[in-house]
Amino acid sequence: MRRLSTCMAFWLALAGTAPAADHRTGRDKVLADAESRLKSIYEKRDFAPTTFPGKWLADSSGYWVLEPSKPGAEPEVVKYDATNGKRSVLIGADQLVVPGSKQRLFVQRCFQTPVEHTFCLEARTGNWLFDSKSGDLQKLPAEVPAGLSAGAFSPRVDRIVVRRGRNLAVVDAATGRVTPLTSDDDRGQLDNYAPTWSPDGRRVAYVQSDSTKVRTRPVLRPTDPTYPEVAHVPFARVGTPIPTLRVGVVDHQGGTTRWVKLPADPGTCYINDISWAGNSTELLIELLSRSRDNRKFLLANVESGEVATAYEETDPAWVDASYSANAGLEWIRDGKEFVLLSERDGWRQAYVLSRDGKQRTLLTKDKSDIIARGPVDEQGGWFYYLASPKNATQRYLYRIRLDGKSDPERVTPADQPGTHSYDFSPDRKWAFHTYSTFDKPPVVDLVRLSGHHSERVLEANEEVRSRATPLITRPTEFLKLDIGNGAVMDAWMIKPRDFDETRKYPVFVFVYGEPHGQTVLDDWAGGQNHSMFHRMIADLGYLVVSMDGRGTPAPKGAAWRRAVYGSLGPLSTEEQAAGVKALGRTRSYVDLSRVGIWGWSGGGSNTLNAMFRKPDVYHVGIAVAPKPRPELYNAWFQEIFMRTPDVNPDGYRKAAAINFAEGLKGDLLIVHGTGETNTHLQITESLVDRLIELGKRFDYMAYPNRDHGLREGKGTAVHLRMLMTRYLIDHLPPGPR
Structure with a gap:
């Protein structure tokens, strides 16, 4: 009775009336108001901030966006100068016309390829390449699927690596000729790993997954509810076999795959990352033990077959716990050294290591954690990272000298408490800076990293702010x-x-x-x-x-x-x-x-x-x-x-x-x-x-x-x-x- 009387008293007070008959009316009104507010949050998305769509140009002179020249017009690729904000057209709507016809391309997605003046345009009619220097527009073969990334293109953008079912193939951008790279239908590519081109464009490295020992579980497909279809999906449960992974390298013209001899028994490891180690003969492989208590960075020579350990660490609990803050490394000094994050000394800190792992320099010496890595500005001699030594709920940008002979510098202004993130220009002189707090929607501005000077606001999210302010x-x-x-x-x-x-x-x-x-x-x-x-x-x-x-x-x-x-x-x-x-x-x-x-x-x-x-x-x-x-x-x-x-x-x-x-x-x-x-x-x-x-x-x-x-x-x-x-x-x- 205590709960009922308390609830009744609350709803009567809320309804502003005494008679018991009005209790349900008051409750329903509150629930109706709650539903209206929830629709505003989850259906109208009134409080979802707008993210800034700009992407840095490879030469750091500015950034580009896909936007219409005026309301209702078709989008075009526009450049904004970083220094003065001047707007210019990189790919105009009048240039987006199918060669030999008057049909216009409606571009749905765009990105810069490895060749900095060449863009890939994804349109309703397929994929196109546009050369912003010559103005040439080239239709990619129909064999090239939608949803490409820049990494699918070879360094010269003359070939594209694609998935065909459970296998890989290379498509010639000019002729459409398809060259199969793999043919083992029983061992498909693991979705987590994208194949990667060698810097000279002659080889493709990939990860293959064998799930034949992984038990499957039946899953109902919601087709006809009276006769639903059943699919059997591999599921590696605790203590049962996991997929067997291996790393292969194949010539861009196809042929026999060369498999890297990993220092781990089949089905006992995970691969966190693979990449080319600053050249076209060595692969960098980040290998994790099944329980993540061991972590190795391997250098695999794809020509000789030799595999060397550049770095290794262990921990009684775990070395890596899928935070992704520790993952990977960044090469510096022409591939002679690299920057690595590790928790080996009790804090997540940055180290510079020699290529063979024998020389190690601790950069961040304070007893505090790096939250996430940022880029290296090798020309300026800086390593950037996010941290918040005194408040675990916030995020700020710091930097430290690559020689390890200085104290960390906070780049984010001290009068901006809250959470900050940065999208750096390739030359590390500029960044799109996003700043928010729990009660204030994000604002995106362009900052010159020297002095963290704000050049201009790129996205203020004023509409979100105006809707949220009366509720906060x-x-x-x-x-x-x-x-x-x-x-x-x-x-x-x-x-x-x-x-x-x-x-x-x-x-x-x-x-x-x-x-x-x-x-x-x-x-x-x-x-x-x-x-x-x-x-x-x-x-x-x-x-x-x-x-x-x-x-x-x-x-x-x-x-x-x-x-x-x-x-x-x-x-x-x-x-x-x-x-x-x-x-x-x-x-x-x-x-x-x-x-x-x-x-x-x-x-x-x-x-x-x-x-x-x-x-x-x-x-x-x-x-x-x-x-x-x-x-x-x-x-x-x-x-x-x-x-x-x-x-x-x-x-x-x-x-x-x-x-x-x-x-x-x-x-x-x-x-x-x-x-x-x-x-x-x-x-x-x-x-x-x-x-x-x-x-x-x-x-x-x-x-x-x-x-x-x-x-x-x-x-x-x-x-x-x-x-x-x-x-x-x-x-x-x-x-x-």
Whole structure:
């Protein structure tokens, strides 16, 4: 009765009337307003910022965009001078005419090829090459598919490497002659890897994947619902065989592939990257062990067959955890040295190494992390990178001398807190600079890196700002929560529009809590793009909170990130609950008797763990696309952090939410898509069966044929958020007490 009376009182107050008959009217009005706001977010995309479409010209003199000369006109390729902003036409609409006819090309996509004055134009009539020097327009053969990238073209743009089914071929740009490069239909190309041309254009390197030992799982194809088709898709589950990868090099005219002799047994490694090592005879291969505890950079001579190790490192937990911040290297000094990121000394730092790996210079000596690599300005003697040594929720540009004899310099102005990203010109003198905070949409300007001088604004996103400003009546509050044992969690809190600090509010926690991402970031996309949804929830009368504990990829050192090694779930559950309690201790307006939690994917798993293991802390949970049994998840992700059940059975037992389902006391909603290709539906349905067996009360919503993002189908995004909103209101009544 306490819950019913509280809910009634809230809706009566919201409706501004006393009679009980008006309770439903007030509730329906609030839900109608919520739905309208959700449609604005997810269907009209009113708060999605516009990204700047410009691309740097190879000579750094300016940038080009595909835009019409006037409203309603066909697009043309236009250049803007970097120094003065002068607009000039590179490829005019009058030049985009099929030779020998009056038919105009309607260009849908455009990019610069390896030859800087040649552009590839993707039109409704196929692919075309345009030479901006001569004005020549050349139709590419029909064998060249749509969706090309610059890397598909040979260095002289006379040949294109294409996929034909499960094989590779080269198409002659002038004659259309097709030369098969591979013919093994049982071992197709791995989609993650693009074939790469040697600098002299004579060879193509590629990665081949053999999945014959990988078990397949049946997947229903939504054709005729009475007789759906069944496809069998390879799925490398934890502890089972993974694809066997090998690296091959083949002549552009076809022939026998030369296979690189990798120093690893078949099916025991992953390949992070392949590229030509500054010449046409050596390949650079980044090789990772299956559990990512070993990382090698190999130099493979494709003529002699010799393979040398340029660099190797190991870690008891993992060397690389798919953050992509560590991946790859950059050659400097004519290929004699390279710049590499590594966490070998406890922090993600930059090193310069000799080609043979014997000489190593540490560039960034402070005890702080590089968040992501930037480019090398070899002429100026700088290495650029993103970091934020004092605030893990923000991102700034830094640079440091390549000789390692100076301290880091912050390039981003000190008076611009928040998150910054940069798209550098090829000569490293200019950049498209994007700047946003959690409460302010991104602004893109052109900066001269010398002095970080802003030349002009390229995209202000004024419309997004004007729509968002009336809804952001209170700035998002960023917090630091000391939960003991040396752990201080970053958090943010969104308060209701009519917040009254003398009263107590229910708390709704948004959690992810796994090594794949942070939720507490001070940028417009902070909170994994759920921020405007969370503002709507807050205005209903909730404190919406998110916290990042240990194990999330925050720039707080390797020990912070690796604290979860062995078992994903237990530590996050403890620290999230400790964070909620810390909020209650330090803020009198937090009502610890009314706490809800929700999350997606890994966040869905953490929501289940919270509801099962901490039933006295959390009263309502919404788990979207969770993975309650990690031993049934994919090998590529789970084995990094927990190895396999054979070697770590206790870690898997402690991580699996299903093993603690008997602890459920509160209200739980589980949401899943039946077309899942990531956290498969059957994994969640085994939890559903367990809850039924235990006689637990819960709610379950399955969206037909939707995948992990639950985006498919008209109205799905809004329907899901309305489902969550109704569930929250009905089971965790909003409003202060």
